[in-house]
Amino acid sequence: MLSIKARDLWLNPRSRGLFFQLLVLLSLASFLAFISANTIANLQKAGLTTGFDFLSNQAFFDINQRLISFSSQSSFGRALVVGLLNTVLVSSLGIIAATIIGFLAGMLRLSKNWLVSRIVTTYVEVTRNVPLLLQIIFWWATFTSLPRVRDSIEIFEVFFLNNRGLRGPSPIFEQSFFWVALVFLVGMFATFAVSHWSRRRQMETGKTLPVFPIGFLLLVFLPVMLFWGLDEPLAWELPKRTRFNFIGGINITPELLALWVALATYTGAFISEIVRAGILSVSVGQTEAAQSLGLRNKQTMRLVILPQAFRVIIPPLTSQYLNLTKNSSLAVAIGYQDLVSIGGTILNQSGHALEIVAIWMAVYLSLSLATSAYMNWYNKRISLVER
Amino acid sequence: MNSTFQNNTKKKRIAPRAPPIGSTGAIGWLRQNLFSNIFNSLLTLICIYGLILIIPAGIDWVFLSSQFTGDNRFACQNTGACWAWIDQRTGQFLFGFYPEQERWRPFLAFLLLIPALAPWLFDRVPAQKYLRIFSVVYPVIATILLVGGFGLPNVASDKFGGFMLNLIVGLSGIVLSLPVGVLLALGRRSRLPLVKWVCIGFIEIVRGVPLITLLFVSNILLPIFLPPDATLDSVVRVIIMVTAFASAYMAEVIRGGLQAIPSGQYEAAKAMGLNYFQSMRLVILPQALRISIPGIVNTFIGLFKDTTLVIVIGLFDILGIANAMVANPDWLGLSTETYVFVASFFFVICFSMSRYSMWLERRLGTKGSTGWSS
Numbered sequence: 001m002l003s004i005k006a007r008d009l010w011l012n013p014r015s016r017g018l019f020f021q022l023l024v025l026l027s028l029a030s031f032l033a034f035i036s037a038n039t040i041a042n043l044q045k046a047g048l049t050t051g052f053d054f055l056s057n058q059a060f061f062d063i064n065q066r067l068i069s070f071s072s073q074s075s076f077g078r079a080l081v082v083g084l085l086n087t088v089l090v091s092s093l094g095i096i097a098a099t100i101i102g103f104l105a106g107m108l109r110l111s112k113n114w115l116v117s118r119i120v121t122t123y124v125e126v127t128r129n130v131p132l133l134l135q136i137i138f139w140w141a142t143f144t145s146l147p148r149v150r151d152s153i154e155i156f157e158v159f160f161l162n163n164r165g166l167r168g169p170s171p172i173f174e175q176s177f178f179w180v181a182l183v184f185l186v187g188m189f190a191t192f193a194v195s196h197w198s199r200r201r202q203m204e205t206g207k208t209l210p211v212f213p214i215g216f217l218l219l220v221f222l223p224v225m226l227f228w229g230l231d232e233p234l235a236w237e238l239p240k241r242t243r244f245n246f247i248g249g250i251n252i253t254p255e256l257l258a259l260w261v262a263l264a265t266y267t268g269a270f271i272s273e274i275v276r277a278g279i280l281s282v283s284v285g286q287t288e289a290a291q292s293l294g295l296r297n298k299q300t301m302r303l304v305i306l307p308q309a310f311r312v313i314i315p316p317l318t319s320q321y322l323n324l325t326k327n328s329s330l331a332v333a334i335g336y337q338d339l340v341s342i343g344g345t346i347l348n349q350s351g352h353a354l355e356i357v358a359i360w361m362a363v364y365l366s367l368s369l370a371t372s373a374y375m376n377w378y379n380k381r382i383s384l385v386e387r
Numbered sequence: 388m389n390s391t392f393q394n395n396t397k398k399k400r401i402a403p404r405a406p407p408i409g410s411t412g413a414i415g416w417l418r419q420n421l422f423s424n425i426f427n428s429l430l431t432l433i434c435i436y437g438l439i440l441i442i443p444a445g446i447d448w449v450f451l452s453s454q455f456t457g458d459n460r461f462a463c464q465n466t467g468a469c470w471a472w473i474d475q476r477t478g479q480f481l482f483g484f485y486p487e488q489e490r491w492r493p494f495l496a497f498l499l500l501i502p503a504l505a506p507w508l509f510d511r512v513p514a515q516k517y518l519r520i521f522s523v524v525y526p527v528i529a530t531i532l533l534v535g536g537f538g539l540p541n542v543a544s545d546k547f548g549g550f551m552l553n554l555i556v557g558l559s560g561i562v563l564s565l566p567v568g569v570l571l572a573l574g575r576r577s578r579l580p581l582v583k584w585v586c587i588g589f590i591e592i593v594r595g596v597p598l599i600t601l602l603f604v605s606n607i608l609l610p611i612f613l614p615p616d617a618t619l620d621s622v623v624r625v626i627i628m629v630t631a632f633a634s635a636y637m638a639e640v641i642r643g644g645l646q647a648i649p650s651g652q653y654e655a656a657k658a659m660g661l662n663y664f665q666s667m668r669l670v671i672l673p674q675a676l677r678i679s680i681p682g683i684v685n686t687f688i689g690l691f692k693d694t695t696l697v698i699v700i701g702l703f704d705i706l707g708i709a710n711a712m713v714a715n716p717d718w719l720g721l722s723t724e725t726y727v728f729v730a731s732f733f734f735v736i737c738f739s740m741s742r743y744s745m746w747l748e749r750r751l752g753t754k755g756s757t758g759w760s761s
Contacts, residue, residue, distance in 0.1 A: 021581040028585065035612045042611045113427045114420035115434045129737035130730045131692040134706055138730070141713065141722035326597040332699055340599055353607045360600045361592070368595035 039354070046351075054350050055080070061345060065253055065337050076346050083342030084363065090259050090338065091325040097264035098324060099317075102271025109276050120272070127269040133330050135266055140258035140334040149245055160239060160246060166257055169236040170250040177233035180226050187218035194218075255336035259328065267324045271317060278313035279305070311382050315375050322371045326364060339363060459717035468724045472712065479708050480729070483548015492539065493551045496529040500558075508680075508743070526562070544622040548703035550732060555622070556704075557691040560629035561637075561683070567630065568637025569676075573667065575642055586638070593635035598693050601628045606700040625697055633690050640686055644679035645671065678751055684744040688737050705729055 009015040043050065055077035063070050067085045070078060109120045127135070144163050147153060152160040152167075160167045191214065198209035227233060239249030252260075282305050290300040332341040340360060347356045409415060422428040452467030456474065463469035482490050503522035506515045533555070535541035547555065574586035593601070605628035606621070613619060619627075648671055656666030698707040709725045712718050718725075 017579045021579050024579075024582055024585060038614050039611050041615050045615055111430075112420065112423060113430055113434075115431050119434060119438075125738060126734065129688075129692075129734045129741065131695040131706070131733055133695045133698070134726060134730055134733065137706070137710065138722070138726040141726065145720065145722065329597040329599045330696070332599065340597070340603075344603070347603075347607070353611065357600065357604055357608060360603075361596050364597060364600070365592060365595045368591075372591075 048351055050352070050354060052355055054352050054355070057350065059346070060349070063337050063342065065256060076350065079342050079346060080339065080359065083337055083339040086336070086342075087325070087328055087331075087338040087340075090256060090263070090328050090331065090336065093256075093260050094263035094267065094324050094328065095321050097260065098267035098271055098320070101264055101268030102320075103275050105268060105272035106275025106279070109272060110279060123265075124269045124272055127266050128273075132262065132266050132327055133333055136258055136262040136330055136334060139262045140254060143254035143258050146254075152241075158238065160241075163254065164245075164251065165254045166252045167239045167246050167249050168252075169238045170248070172235045172237055174233050174235065176230040179230065180223050180233050183226050184219065184223040187222055191215040191218050253336075255331070255334050258334060259331050259336050263324055263327060266327075267320055270320050270323075274313055274316045274320065275309075278309040281312045282308045314378055314382070318371055318375050318378075322368055325367060329364075460719060460721060469721055470724060472718050472721065472725075473728070476708075476712060479549060479712075480705055481550050483552060483703050483708060484546045485542060485548070485551065486546065489540065489542060492532045492542075496532040497551075497554070499525060499528065526559075544620050547622055549708050550705040552622070552697065552702060552704040553691065553694040556625055556629055556694045556697060557687065559626050560633045560690055560694075561687045563626070563630040564633035564637045565683070567634035568641050569672065571634060571638035572641035572645060575638065576645060590635045590638050593632055594639070598629075598632055598696055599699055601632050602696055602700050604628060621700075621702065625700070625702065629690070629694070633686065636686050636689070637683065640679050640682035641675060643682060644675035644677075647678055648675050681744040681748045681751065684740055684747070688740050688744075691740075692733060692737060705732065 009019075056075050058072075059074055059076045059079045060072050061079075062072050063079065063082050065086055066082045067089060068078075068082060070082050105120050105124060109117050109124070111117050111120075143165070146161060146163045149162045149164060152162040154160055158169055191211075194209070194214055195211050198211050202208050237248045239246040239251075286304050286308065287300055290304040295303065328338055329340040331338040332344060335341065343356045343360055347353055406415075409418060421431040448467045450467075452465045453470055454463045454465045454467070455470045457463055457469070457471035459471075460469060462471055478487065478490065482493055485493060502518050503525035505512045506518040506522060512518060531537055531539065533542070533547070534544070571586050571590060574582050575590065577583045577586070602625065605624040609619060609624050609627070652670055652674065653666065656670040659666075661669065695704055695706040697704050698710065703711065706729060709729045713720075713722045713725050
């Protein structure tokens with residue numbers, strides 16, 4: 001009697017599913033219990049406590065590369081913020097450069113010029129097939145073996161490249177620069193409004209507006225005129241050479257420079273493949289159809305090809321941006337003080353391994369979840385609406 | 388009458404005139420591909436100028452003005468590269484600190500790898516069936532060869548290093564991640580919500596964090612997670628974390644393969660009366676894995692490049708050996724030579740694998756992208 005009942009339960013998909021899930025739940029729970037019991041025992045043995053209180057303790061180390069003030073009296077928590085900002089800094093610099101390199105290389109690879117496309121292919125294949133860490137270390141070794149400060153390589157007498165990095169002029173914003181920026185911002189909104197209104201008008205009446213000249217007037221002409229009219233709203237502080245070093249200007253450290261160049265060229269190679277595939281994915285029929293509708297070449301590109309190519313390009317492009325951000329953690333190998341590197345230092349000093357690893361994972365996970373949320377939203381927005 | 392007329396026209400037919408000189412042959416090719424308009428011509432000239440600057444100087448640096456013999460960097464007085472260290476250091480670059488008289492063991496393991504892999508990567512391999520059986524026992528043979536036992540002296544894993552370590556970590560990571568990845572992929576497509584969400588959680592967490600943080604976990608947290616008196620070898624710890632990392636990516640590749648199988652196959656398997664495990668094992672997975680091979684190879688390329696990250700937790704893979712050599716007083720400052728040498732290893736292997744995967748993609752008519760992180 002009982003055996004028949006058990007057999008019935010087994011043959012019923014719902015009860016069988018419940019049984020398997022219970023099995024998974026049990027094994028997961030016992031696995032976690034095993035790990036946490038071990039962890040508690042090990043931490044007790046080592047005399048360590050857990051909790052995030054240590055973040056307010058004083059950090060007894062210095063950070064050279066920082067965007068906010070930091071001294072050895074500051075707290076561990078602030079050190080982590082400095083590291084996070086450094087990660088954000090190198091990632092955003094890298095993303096901008098990688099996008100430019102990637103789009104350029106992607107389009108040049110499709111060029112009809114055989115030599116150009118071969119050269120770009122070589123660049124893409126070499127950078128893609130060599131480990132990124134090796135490239136970072138290579139660039140770092142190259143930048144740190146540049147001439148000493150005394151024999152800096154001058155670029156246009158404004159930039160100086162030496163074994164301490166790249167030094168260039170730093171901008172000094174006068175108060176009047178505020179007005180230029182304001183005019184530019186207002187111009188941006190106005191251009192946006194005009195183009196929106198013109199599109200609606202075109203939909204209704206078929207009449208077009210010269211949006212481009214209006215935008216040019218608002219965005220470029222007015223701010224530039226104001227810039228010239230005001231008394232030097234923006235000045236540049238040039239680096240001055242002293243006997244042993246430079247004073248003034250901005251210095252980019254060799255670590256940041258190496259990481260930036262390596263991340264940009266490496267990710268740029270991947271992006272170029274994405275761009276190439278995106279452009280190739282738009283069928284020739286689309287170009288022909290646009291031409292037979294009487295669109296000019298530029299219009300064909302802008303109104304027909306690019307919107308369709310971008311539909312293919314954007315999702316993998318965003319995941320490349322995410323990859324670049326994750327790869328910036330390789331900074332630890334050359335001593336650029338990013339989130340992972342500073343976290344490692346704190347870990348060694350305080351012994352709070354669990355907490356530091358949790359912070360790392362939380363930061364990178366929230367970044368990647370935000371990216372995938374954006375990607376889902378974008379995919380939904382641009383997905384083809386079939387009539 | 389009619390036929391004579393036709394004959395006449397035939398006689399009068401003029402052979403097509405040769406295309407103008409300059410639109411065919413070498414000149415035509417040049418015109419079409421390099422000098423099609425002013426802008427293109429300018430671009431070509433700039434490129435040629437750049438190549439003239441780079442290529443002869445590069446050849447000169449690598450071969451002509453370089454030096455291949457000598458005991459230390461002071462022996463290199465030439466203007467070109469200094470390759471003198473290759474003679475002394477190649478063994479270390481390949482095998483790390485593996486004892487010299489035992490180095491035939493990893494070498495033999497590497498040679499045996501070829502017949503173990505061939506039946507899975509290519510179709511018409513002689514004695515395919517036997518080789519597949521061999522490749523199942525291969526991991527055991529390789530482990531015995533590398534670690535010792537059965538009369539072979541033991542070699543501690545802290546002696547493992549160089550390119551050998553990259554291969555060991557990369558290959559074991561990919562092979563072990565295959566079954567885990569299959570389970571995760573099946574789990575992610577499961578109808579059971581708990582199973583599905585556990586798998587999604589694992590895959591997304593692992594894919595969301597950099598490998599470096601996972602390696603720190605292997606180095607610092609794994610010992611904490613284990614019972615207090617248990618110890619785990621450092622190479623084994625790395626392989627565990629690399630496997631966890633790769634299996635999340637593998638799961639996504641295999642999920643792609645599973646999705647590409649038409650639902651008719653699932654329905655046919657059900658109609659035959661096969662249960663879930665039978666239909667997966669006999670019908671779905673053989674097809675899904677087959678079309679996933681290009682993706683698996685791409686995953687391996689990414690993983691293989693990422694094995695260099697083990698230097699961050701203090702292992703001496705080929706890049707670690709290179710770093711140590713660059714810092715060695717005898718060879719100080721030879722960073723360009725050393726890193727170019729190491730890069731060429733990876734380039735040859737990764738480039739040929741990516742060509743293989745492209746060839747396979749063309750043959751199978753599938754895409755094998757993985758979205759691998761680096």
